[in-house]
Amino acid sequence: MLFEMRGPGALELDVNGEKRTVLARPADTLLHVLRSQLGLTGAKPGCENGDCGACTVLIEGWPVKSCLILAVEAVGRQVTTVEGLRDTPIQRAFVQKQAFNCGYCTSGFIIVCHSLATIHPNADQETVDHWLQSNICRCTGYREIGEAVGLVLGTPASEAPGAGAPSPVDGAQESTLC
Amino acid sequence: VIGFDFEYYKPGSIEEAVRTFAHLDAEGRNPFYYGGGTEIITMARMNNVVPGAVIDLKGIPECRALGHGDGRLIIGAGATLAEIHESGLFPLLGRAGGRVADHSVQVKVTLGGNLAGTIVYREASLPLLVADCEAVVAGAGGLRVVPFQDVFGGRLNLPRGDFLVQVNIARESTCLPGFHAKKTRLEKIGYPVLAAVMVRDRQGRYRAAFSGLCSSPFRSVELEAALNDARLEPIRRIDLAIASLPAPVLDDTEASAGYRLFVLRNTLEEALDALGGVA
Numbered sequence: 174m175l176f177e178m179r180g181p182g183a184l185e186l187d188v189n190g191e192k193r194t195v196l197a198r199p200a201d202t203l204l205h206v207l208r209s210q211l212g213l214t215g216a217k218p219g220c221e222n223g224d225c226g227a228c229t230v231l232i233e234g235w236p237v238k239s240c241l242i243l244a245v246e247a248v249g250r251q252v253t254t255v256e257g258l259r260d261t262p263i264q265r266a267f268v269q270k271q272a273f274n275c276g277y278c279t280s281g282f283i284i285v286c287h288s289l290a291t292i293h294p295n296a297d298q299e300t301v302d303h304w305l306q307s308n309i310c311r312c313t314g315y316r317e318i319g320e321a322v323g324l325v326l327g328t329p330a331s332e333a334p335g336a337g338a339p340s341p342v343d344g345a346q347e348s349t350l351c
Numbered sequence: 352v353i354g355f356d357f358e359y360y361k362p363g364s365i366e367e368a369v370r371t372f373a374h375l376d377a378e379g380r381n382p383f384y385y386g387g388g389t390e391i392i393t394m395a396r397m398n399n400v401v402p403g404a405v406i407d408l409k410g411i412p413e414c415r416a417l418g419h420g421d422g423r424l425i426i427g428a429g430a431t432l433a434e435i436h437e438s439g440l441f442p443l444l445g446r447a448g449g450r451v452a453d454h455s456v457q458v459k460v461t462l463g464g465n466l467a468g469t470i471v472y473r474e475a476s477l478p479l480l481v482a483d484c485e486a487v488v489a490g491a492g493g494l495r496v497v498p499f500q501d502v503f504g505g506r507l508n509l510p511r512g513d514f515l516v517q518v519n520i521a522r523e524s525t526c527l528p529g530f531h532a533k534k535t536r537l538e539k540i541g542y543p544v545l546a547a548v549m550v551r552d553r554q555g556r557y558r559a560a561f562s563g564l565c566s567s568p569f570r571s572v573e574l575e576a577a578l579n580d581a582r583l584e585p586i587r588r589i590d591l592a593i594a595s596l597p598a599p600v601l602d603d604t605e606a607s608a609g610y611r612l613f614v615l616r617n618t619l620e621e622a623l624d625a626l627g628g629v630a
Contacts, residue, residue, distance in 0.1 A: 175371065176361040176410070199359035199405075202392065205352055221352075222393050223456050235433070236455045241389045245359050246407065285455065306540055307455035 189257030197244045204228045204239035215255035215280040226308030229281040236285045255280035263287045266321035274312035353395045358404040365489045384514045386464035423519040428463025443529040444478040450533045463515045467507040472562045477548035480570040481558040482524035487517040505567025530622045544606040545614045549622040565598040589619045
């Protein structure tokens, strides 16, 4: 069945467990609609180019940069912003470890870390690094962010991302298959 | 913010997608097929592309396939790089796709989008180029199945209005001993100075594909012949392979041509070591 949206119109979005109706153009990004129509300003506009991660939200539980998804693409899918997280372990860990400086990147980091802890609660270090490289903290507060993630995943702080020496530039990786 | 308007269509079937494209194209509305949309959105924001309409292929079940059938692994063009990575069904493809941009972007980027995009590296193509891989393509004439290399010459190259529905890979190709490396200028996330995939097939012969080295990804018969020349020591095979490159080496702000060749030499040595030395 062909779905079509030929101009500005009403869209029903499922945001933080509530059905919300917005008026959007087909070319509007989800980031823009969340902030300007729903007042959900936890997702931050940073680069608006998919690089910084400050605008990350959950789509069906997976972290997606809301500057890289059209609002119309989110129809029929569960959207969770940082406002939809309430007293989660990663939020408590961020407070406990004081894992923020200016705070602009914090909501994006919390979203990614929450998704990681939910989908891969026993994530190994490679997986943690892989996921957290999606986000940038220009205050360079990576050590405390790493410690907060380590707290939730149960990994020692010394093994948390950013807690030790910077990750080496990636080299060869052998694949042992099947 | 995208500063112009376009129309959005999401067909539920292959036929509907082809028909919608043909209709919009005939009306001069410059339709684009839309997978993950990451490149279209970022380029539209800068007015580098100006589609009049986008046709989102993610509503087509065949484009979202990811699993085995008839002894082959079927991957829909609308499967995301993260889904492929998480599935573990083709580890080498998962690993190559797992180094495109960053993880949150991989949740959005589709296999078809990576192969068809304008960013020249198209790293997800490398494991497909060295596998026994077919492409399922939709067009006005219906579906056709062709060798992957017939539609991918460095970039997905299809007649206007056609789109990639799926790739399917011989199951044994997904299990070959394999090597993947991506070398970047500084950070782990970045464009490749060199991305390389090498496998050793059931006959012990090496197959190799590269991105970031020349203007587009490639697999070269001549280069592989050099790597598999049993008369030569490994170091001479590598010399001959480098002398067999099919196109000029990139020389740009990511890396000079000389540095890329230095990285290529080291990477080939690592790959041969990792895959058990010379055949």
